[in-house]
Amino acid sequence: MRAFKYSRAASLKDAAARLAETPNAKLIAGGTNLLDLMKLQIETPEALIDVNGLPLDQIEVTQEGGLRVGALVRNTDLAADVRVRRDYPVLSRAILAGASQQLRNRATTAGNLLQRTRCPYFYDTDQPCNKRKPGSGCSAIGGYSRGLAVIGASESCIATYPGDMAVALRVLDATVQISDADGETRDLALADFHRLPGDAPQVENDLEKGEIITSVTLPKPVASRQIYRKIRDRASYAFALVSVAAVIGKDFARFAIGGVAPKPWRSETAERELPQQGVARFSQALFADATPTRENRFKIVLAERVLQSTWTENRG
Amino acid sequence: MKFTEPAGPNAIDNQTIISRPVSRIDGRLKTSGGAKYGYEQLGPNTGAAYGYVVGAGIAKGKIRSLESSAARAAPGVLAVVTAENAGKLGKGKYNFAPLLAGPEVHHYHQAVALVVADTFEAARSAATLLRIEYAAEKGEFDLQAARARGDGQPAPIEQDPADTSVGDFDGAFAKASIKLDETYSTPDQSHAMMEPHASIAAWDGDQLTLWTSAQMVDWHRSDLAKTLGIEKEKIRLISPFIGGGFGGKLFLRADAVLAALGSRKARRPVKVALPRPLVFNNTTHRPATIQRIRIGAELDGKIVAIAHDSWSGNLDGGPPEGAVAATRLLYAGANRQTATRLAKIDLPEGHSMRAPGEAPGLMALEVAMDEMAEKLKLDPVEFRMMNDTQVDPEKPERKFSLRNLRACLQLGAERFGWSRRPMTPASLREGRLYIGYGMAAAFRNNIAMKSDARVRLGRDGRIVVETDMTDIGTGSYTIIAQTAAETMGVPLSSIDVRLGSSDYPVSCGSGGQFGAVNSTSGVFAACMKLREDIARKLGLPFDSKFEGGRVASGEWRIPVGEAAANGDLVAEDGVEYGDLDKRYQESTFGAHFCEVTVDADTAEMRVRRMLAVCAAGRILNPKTARSQVIGAMTMGVGAALMEELTVDKRAGCFINHDLAAYEVPVNADIPHQDVIFLDELDPIASPMKAKGVAELGLCGVAAAVANAVYNAVGVRVRDYPITLDKLLEKMPIRA
Amino acid sequence: MTSFPLPPVDRRTVLAGATAAATAYSTGLSAAGLASGADEQTVTLRVNGQTHALKLEERTTLLDALREHIGLTGTKKGCDHGQCGACTVIVNGRRINSCLTLALMHEGDAVTTIEGLAGRDGQHPMQAAFVKHDAFQCGYCTSGQICSSVAMLDEIKAGIPSHVTEDLNAEPKRTPEEVRERMSGNICRCGAYSNILDAINEVSGAV
Known part of the structure; x- marks a missing residue:
């Protein structure tokens, strides 16, 4: 790890101010991905602002009847919250499918949204990688791509977003609350939070410098069956090859797919046509612009088969 | 003790x-x-500094320049070691690529520098300040391509020839009624032991103390001396506990050499642990193989022709993977041949990993046997029993010392409920899951090796055993204590065991499932010598009984400690073998059975029941032996379903080089495992009448899983690991 | 009782070695730990009931603070990247990977390592069960496995669900499937999983 200045934030305002004024500063909460990357000097912040003491660790009911989840709520606590388990089981399931209990005990809601790709070339500092070192090239293209993106990728990057929680948040239509140094706040749909790589794969989300995620809000629960299926080689403690988050109600079905794209993948348009068109067509529409490699085209087949069985088993 | 005739x-x-x-x-x-x-x-306040190893960023070529001034100037940095300033280094007997590269680079992540600093973080951070320019050269990283080009050269497997042939394979195979000719592949695999390679070096004048993690104390010591160009006697090497090795710590590695060099430069004790992401390419691995197997049989199920050709790759001077070894001995058949080919491949050093040869060999052979049984419409257990042999099939006059393969197969089938196996693939379902049963035979040779020990009797009747044997998790401390207690007729609590130091007599070390049998035989020999010394001292005959802490003869019952009343009695001896292993074939046998589920939608495979039956002579401690076997079975599940070092053929490296990307089984992957040991003694193999068992437990496991997957869904995958993407599109769509 | 001395290296040997080094290289020693460049801060950790006031480089992980600064080497470094679980310790009642957290982030926290699990001179039932069931081989993952097991049983008691919990709205049970899933963040390459489950079951009273 490159040496850095460590300090604890006294308040949200203090954290935001310091984040804005300190060059190359980062917030640290769980640290489970940030420190991992700092050890490899893939992340080299000059200052770490520890936000663990801030009062952002509550889960509250919103006026609309949804839930507001503080940025610092640990994965374990979010997954175990009785309201989440009862009303948003897909979220509990997704979180519990990820990482290990040790990691979930530290990892936070906001940090989880910000976790970076597990592309092996991103992790190997001797290999070119546009995300790690813009302009150096993408080694994954033409390399080992079995775990990488089949859709939403670009000629500069085919990395996936590796997380599970965000896939559930996407299917739940969650929004992200963001605050800046001036105390200005904004709401961003989770759908718009993660960016596709385009020609700037180093930019992974919509956060501006100095902005801090303060919470994630879930809308009022809807009567539905909720499923999270995560497919991986070993039975646990592994990233998804493909995951499917599903919320299936009386007259609607929503699906978000993980492990296939640089962000949780979903198509509201295709969902509307699902009851008429059937799952095969739905899957085709979802992956219409896919550009799989020989090694990862199985992900599309896999996703379709999971969609098929999830839909068949849970509709109406 | 010379062991030249079977033990009485x-x-x-x-x-x-x-x-x-x-x-x-x-x-x-x-x-x-x-x-x-x-x-x-060496803990806090011992003055130890930290070394951080930097690996080459290319697979092949030269270091054009290595600029270290920024690193040297970094706060806390004490020294930077490179090939340029390390002085002349030799190469150990067991290494074939230098452990410190420069200017030549032989493989990816080969060590090019060590940065030594006051703290671990200072060393790690300064390591990134090295500016290294390389002149990369084109290398060969593709075994398939090399094989297709015919690059593989005949290569002997240690003392075994590259080509073996008995009878007329081609003629017999051509005439056989039922034939199989299939090609299988196994990937490069990593030992992935939990403790990375790690050492501390401390110099006192020209004397070096090295605390390390070594399976073979004497090999490491000799090769370190050779590498540093100093006398072996100047090195004290200590390896008290080893956090797993599986073959990865058989040989001296960069952590030890660089710790010694770093310590010399920094004039401080230096601690070096290989960073986990470096371990996979910097150290050795089990090389990938391509294996062609041909079997011809008559309609009655008797094999008449069997051939096994294996290709693997390695750097110059590296050995081939001996995948054909088991095929020469496991089944009968008058016409047989094997061929071993080695291609020059510029990937990191390929070397021994748990059950080298047999493990990948049986991954292919035991699937081929399953396929053959199906062609013959025979039960796979029955087919194997029909082709059992009690003699070396290449030399029928040479018998096995003891061979109870049939009993393993029979007992295993019975205990596992093999008769409930679905006869037709893809015919048994439980909801979303297909169920399949699979089995394979297990085979691994016994290796006889010299092993010495020293035993010391004190006046209090306590006995201290000293040998440079190591305990890599195998239970050496315990079985050596048991051996000494049994031989000396004293309670286990009277024994102190000291291992893992070059201060002690040279043992066989740990590897190749030769550790337990040979090290305990050496301790047994030393104890027998001590018994003679005791008897002599007490004026009792040599055939006195040693039991209950006393020496008994006629009316006499003398506490053993009395023999040391005037000072410790010390005896040193060991076991040395004659030609029994030439006169007889000494091998261990077993049978693996398992039940798997395959998800009908996703092809996710999970193992839900496993059984191993093992025949390995006397079992020295059924508790620790069972642990060896279940551990091996676990590694076999990994080999079957997930483990693969993925080669980037452009960069020339294993790109999935950490423990997240190189998946090994986790707890949720492993069901309850049953192990049965046959009650047998092999007096030809060793004075202990024991053989090894730790690697037998791995041999055949992956094939049993593969055969179960086939039984579950009717899709045959001949390219390990069997991951879901290889099944998915061939599987029946669920109704 | 079987005596089991630390075979080749007893405390005396270590100290003798260190003294020799100190004599030979006294100038080098004086700089130990002081000149690494990074800023240092003080942190107070409560480890196994004992208070440690440490002056550490800011970038020191909790794992390195335990192993290299306090000298508690029972907690192991297997990967340093949160991929193996060998460094698992219990902080304020919850198990975490000590490699992926900074020591400075734990001011005043109560840290329990394998050395402190049993209390003074005792043996925690989980430790005894691991020995009885031979739930380890090389021993390198064992400290993490044991710390993890103890915290894991508390998690089940506290009603924290897992990936394999069938009914999210019911109390989780101590089934083999639950234990295996919950113990999957601790890799054991020696492959003692089946025995680890037996050891945990003995302690938890599960069948």
Whole structure:
């Protein structure tokens, strides 16, 4: 790890101010991905602002009847919250499918949204990688791509977003609350939070410098069956090859797919046509612009088969 | 003790302490955090500095320049070691690529520098300040391509020839009624032991102390001396506990050499642990193989022709993977041949990993046998029993010392409920899951090796055993204590075992499932010598009985400690073998059975039941032996379903080089495992009448899983690991 | 009782070695730990009931603070990247990977390592069960496995669900499937999983 200045934030305002004024500063909460990357000097912040003491660790009911989840709520606590388990089981399931209990005990809601790709070339500092070192090239293209993106990728990057929680948040239509140094706040749909790589794969989300995620809000629960299926080689403690988050109600079905794209993948348009068109067509529409490699085209087949069985088993 | 004729009745036969399921005598230390591994021997306030290893960023070529001034100027940095300033280095007998590269680079992540600093973080951070420019050269990284080009050269497997042939394979195969000709591939695999390679070096003048994590104390010591160009006697090498090795710590590695060099430069003790992401390419791995197997049989199921050709790759001077070894001995058949080919491949050093040869060999052979049984419409267990042999099939006059493969197969089938196996693939379903049964035979040779020990009797009747044997998790401490207690007729609590130091007599070390049998045989020999010394001292005949802490003869019952009343009695001896292993074929046998589920939608595979039956001579401690076998079975599940070092053929490296990307089984992957040991003694194999068992447990497991997957869904995958993407599109769509 | 001395290296040997080094290289020693460049801060950790006031480089992980600064080497470094679980310790009642957290982030926290699990001179039932069931081989993952097991049983008691919990709205049970899933963040390459489950079951009273 490159040496850095460590300090604890006294308040949200203090954290935001310091984040804005300190060059190359980062917030640290769980640290489970940030420190991992700092050890490899893939992340080299000059200052770490520890936000663990801030009062952002509550889960509250919103006026609309949804839930507001503080940025610092640990994965374990979010997954175990009785309201989440009862009303948003897909979220509990997704979180519990990820990482290990040790990691979930530290990892936070906001940090989880910000976790970076597990592309092996991103992790190997001797290999070119546009995300790690813009302009150096993408080694994954033409390399080992079995775990990488089949859709939403670009000629500069085919990395996936590796997380599970965000896939559930996407299917739940969650929004992200963001605050800046001036105390200005904004709401961003989770759908718009993660960016596709385009020609700037180093930019992974919509956060501006100095902005801090303060919470994630879930809308009022809807009567539905909720499923999270995560497919991986070993039975646990592994990233998804493909995951499917599903919320299936009386007259609607929503699906978000993980492990296939640089962000949780979903198509509201295709969902509307699902009851008429059937799952095969739905899957085709979802992956219409896919550009799989020989090694990862199985992900599309896999996703379709999971969609098929999830839909068949849970509709109406 | 020269072991030249089969053992007669001996002190071990009493089995009052040996062969009992004794808990590990180091168990309390290991479960309390009290067991100190090599890297932990110098703690805070001992003046130790930290070294961080930097690996080459190319697979092949030259270091054009290595600029270290920024690193040297970094705060806390004490020294930077490179090939340029390390002085002349030799190469160890067991290394074939230098452990410190420069200017030549032989493989990816080969060490090019060590940065030594006051703290670990300072060293790690300064390591990124090295500016290294390379002149990369084109390398060959593709075994398939090399094989297709015909690049593979005949390569002997140690003393075994590259080509073997008995009878007329081609003629017999051509005429056989039922034939199989298939090609299988196994990937490069990593030992992935939990403790990375790690050492501390401290110089005192020209004397070097190295605390390390070594399976073979004497090999490491000799090769370190050779590499540094100093006398072996100047090195004290200590390896008290080893956090797993599986072959990866058989040989001297960069951590030890660089710690010694770094310590010399920094004039401080230096601690070096290989960073985990470096371990996979910097150290050795099990090389990938391509294996062609041909089997011809008559309609009655008798094999008439069997051939096994294996290709693997390695750097110059590296060995081939001996995948054909088991095929020469496992099944009968008058016409047989094997061929071993080695291609020059510029990937990191390929070398021994648990059951080298047999493990990948049986991954292919035992699937081929399953396929053949199906062609013959025979039960796979029955087919194997029909082709059992009690003699070396290449030399029928040469018998096996003991071979109970049939009993393993029979007992296993019975206990596992093999008769409930679905006869037709893809015919058994439980909801979303297909169910399949699979089995394979297990085979691994016994290896006889010289092994010495020293035993010391004190006046209090306590006995200290000293040998440079190591305990890599195998239970050496415990079985050696059991051996000494049994032979000396004293309680287990009277024995102190000291291992893992070059201060002690040279043992066989740990590897190749040769550790337990040979090290205990050496301790047995030393104890027998001590018994003679005791008897002589007490004026009792040599055939006196040693039991209950006393020496008994006629009316006499003398406490053993009395022989040391005037000072410790010390005896040193060991086991040395004659030609019994030439006159007889000494091997271990087993059978693996398993049940798998395959998800009909996703092709996710999970193993839900496993059984191994093992025949390996006397089992010295059924508790620790069982642990060896279940551990091997676990590794076999990994080999079957997930483990693969993925080669980037452009960069020339294993790109999935950490423990997240190189998946090994986790707890949720492994069901309850049953192990049965046949009750047998092999007096030809060793004075202990024991053989090894730790690697037998791995041999055949992956094939049993593969065969079960086939039985579950009817899709045959011949390219390991069997991951879901290889099944998915061939599987029936669920109705 | 079987005596099991630390075979080749007893405390005396270590100290003798260190003294020799100190004599030979006294100038080098004086700089130990002081000149690494990074800023240092003080942190107070409560480890196994004992208070440690440490002056550490800011970038020191909790794992390195335990192993290299306090000298508690029972907690192991297997990967340093949160991929193996060998460094698992219990902080304020919850198990975490000590490699992926900074020591400075734990001011005043109560840290329990394998050395402190049993209290003074005792043996925690989980430690005894691991020995009885031979739930380890090389021993390198064992400290993490044991710390993890103890915290894991508390998690089940506290009603924290897992990936394999069938009914999210019911109390989780101590089934083998639950234990295996919950113990999957601790890799054991020696492959003692089946025995680890037996050891945990003995302690938890599960069948």
